[in-house]
Amino acid sequence: MNLKEEFWKGVRDEAPILLGVAPFGLLYGALAMDAGIGMPAAQAMSSILFAGSAQLIAVRMIGSGIPVLMIILVVFVVNLRHALYSASIAPHIRHLSPGWKLLLAYLLTDEAYAVTITHYHQAGDSTQKHWYFLGAGLTLWAAWQVSSTIGIFIGAQIPPDWPLGFVLPLTFIALVVPALKDRAGTLASVVAALAGLLTIGFPFRLGLLVAAFLGILTGMLVEGKPK
Amino acid sequence: MSLWLVILLTGLLTFGTRLSFILLLDRLRLPAWFQHSLRFIPLAVLSAIILPELASRNSIVDLSLRNPQFYAGALAVLVAWRTRNVLLTIIVGMVSLLLFQAILGII
Numbered sequence: 585m586n587l588k589e590e591f592w593k594g595v596r597d598e599a600p601i602l603l604g605v606a607p608f609g610l611l612y613g614a615l616a617m618d619a620g621i622g623m624p625a626a627q628a629m630s631s632i633l634f635a636g637s638a639q640l641i642a643v644r645m646i647g648s649g650i651p652v653l654m655i656i657l658v659v660f661v662v663n664l665r666h667a668l669y670s671a672s673i674a675p676h677i678r679h680l681s682p683g684w685k686l687l688l689a690y691l692l693t694d695e696a697y698a699v700t701i702t703h704y705h706q707a708g709d710s711t712q713k714h715w716y717f718l719g720a721g722l723t724l725w726a727a728w729q730v731s732s733t734i735g736i737f738i739g740a741q742i743p744p745d746w747p748l749g750f751v752l753p754l755t756f757i758a759l760v761v762p763a764l765k766d767r768a769g770t771l772a773s774v775v776a777a778l779a780g781l782l783t784i785g786f787p788f789r790l791g792l793l794v795a796a797f798l799g800i801l802t803g804m805l806v807e808g809k810p811k
Numbered sequence: 812m813s814l815w816l817v818i819l820l821t822g823l824l825t826f827g828t829r830l831s832f833i834l835l836l837d838r839l840r841l842p843a844w845f846q847h848s849l850r851f852i853p854l855a856v857l858s859a860i861i862l863p864e865l866a867s868r869n870s871i872v873d874l875s876l877r878n879p880q881f882y883a884g885a886l887a888v889l890v891a892w893r894t895r896n897v898l899l900t901i902i903v904g905m906v907s908l909l910l911f912q913a914i915l916g917i918i
Contacts (some may be wrong), residue, residue, distance in 0.1 A: 600901055625814055632822035642821060652813045658819040663828050666827050670854035672833035678836065689830035694860070701853045747908055750880060751901060753864040754887050756857045758900035761891035763854060771859040771890060772851040780859035784867055799855030804848045 585708065587715040594719025597699045604751030605695060605724065606731040608636050613735020615640060619647030623736055630732040634725065635693065637789070638662045661788045667699040668796060676704045677714055684714060691721025695752070702759045772803030879911030 609630075616626035621643060633639055636661045645655045669692050677688055700717045704710055764770045764777065778801025783791025818860055865884035874881055887904035894900070 596827050596844065597897070600898065625818060628815075629818050629822075632818055633825055634822075635825055638821070638825065642817065646814065652817055655817050656820050656824065660824045660828070663825045666825065666829045667831050668838050668852050668856055670829055670838070674833045674836035675846070675849065677833065685833050686830065686880065690826060692829040695874065698853070698857060705850070705853075747905065747912065750883070750905060750908055753861050753880075753884060754901045754904040755897065756861050757884065757887050757904070758891045758897040760854060760857045761888055761900075762895040769851065769854050773854045776855035777862035779859040780861075780863045781866055781872060784863045784870055784872060791863070792856070795859035796852070796856045799858060800848055800851040803851035803855070804844065807847070 585712065587712050590712050590715035591719040594699070594703070594716035594721075595723045596698065597703070598723040600751060601695045601724070601755050602701070602727045603748050604755070605636070607748050608640070609728050609731025610735035610739075610741075610762055611758055612636065612639050612643070613732045613737070614739045615735075616643045616732075617736055617739070619643045621646060624724065626736050627733060628727075630729055633659070634690070635659075635663055635666075636728070641788075656681040658788055661790065663755075665694075665789065665796065666692060667800075669694075672701055673697065673704075673717075676701075676710060677717070679711065680714055688714060688717055691718070691725060693721070693724055695755075696721040696724050698756055698759050702763065705763065725732075729772065768803045768807035771806050772799040775799045775802040877915070879908055879915055883908035883911055 612630070613626060616629070616639075617623075621629075626643075629639055629642070634641070637750075641662055642655060642659050645658065670689065672796060673688075673692065680688070696717065699720050703716050704713055759774060764773055776795045779795035779798045780791060783794050785791070786794065856893075861884070865881050866874055866878070868878055869882075883904050886907050887900050890896075890903045891900040
């Protein structure tokens with residue numbers, strides 16, 4: 585595929601996820617206004633922080649007057665999982681210029697990462713796949729900005745049992761399950777999933793980190809020494 | 812004032828987290844075991860996101876029939892496994908969730 589095809593494939597593969605992301609953007613915008621943040625700051629948070637669940641947590645904390653240092657620390661911890669994404673994507677974009685690396689790091693969200701790493705693990709010339717990453721990343725970015733704006737101005741007119749958020753876990757299922765090709769990978773996935781369920785009560789998404797590490801460790805132990 | 816401080820600092824820290832290993836792996840020659848373990852990251856992280864999302868409501872594990880997401884999700888896993896088709900998995904998952912919710916509403 586040439587770079588144009590890569591880019592548009594990234595856009596297309598990211599598109600279904602937007603159904604799940606948009607309601608969260610609306611919700612964020614509405615919550616930000618409820619917290620009294622005001623329009624420029626609420627929109628700035630969407631473009632500077634650009635992290636869905638962290639933004640929802642941050643505006644709730646700002647609204648309830650929690651100290652600044654505490655908020656910053658919590659957001660940092662909630663977003664720590666991105667370091668794992670960074671490690672996993674790094675070898676694939678090693679050949680790129682510093683400018684590309686900065687841009688792609690900025691766009692490295694859960695949703696862009698999920699489709700992009702799947703694409704990197706598939707066959708094909710991977711020297712152009714950063715265009716796919718860019719397409720997926722920009723698509724999510726645009727959707728997040730627009731849905732935040734709508735939420736800020738109109739509020740979130742979504743019923744509480746709105747089912748579209750379910751598109752997110754469904755997409756992740758569609759990406760992970762076909763990638764389970766060997767015993768080590770499958771056990772890594774099963775252990776991480778179960779550990780994620782057991783640690784569900786942990787605050788600040790720390791359960792997710794613990795579960796991910798247990799899964800990765802399981803995979804490494806089952807696989808044993810690399811030949 | 813402190814609001815903008817929160818936005819800028821959380822943004823900077825998050826960007827730094829996302830950039831961390833992308834820069835580190837440029838400079839460091841990492842051991843083979845580390846490089847081999849990288850392939851487990853997407854499987855582990857995404858799985859650790861998926862199951863709690865399906866099997867809980869309000870941070871409490873709920874596998875009862877009152878939580879149709881779990882059963883719709885299980886069906887989606889089956890479809891993803893058999894077909895490897897992303898769109899089909901999403902469609903079957905959404906339709907079965909709506910069906911389960913409708914049935915639940917009648918009962």
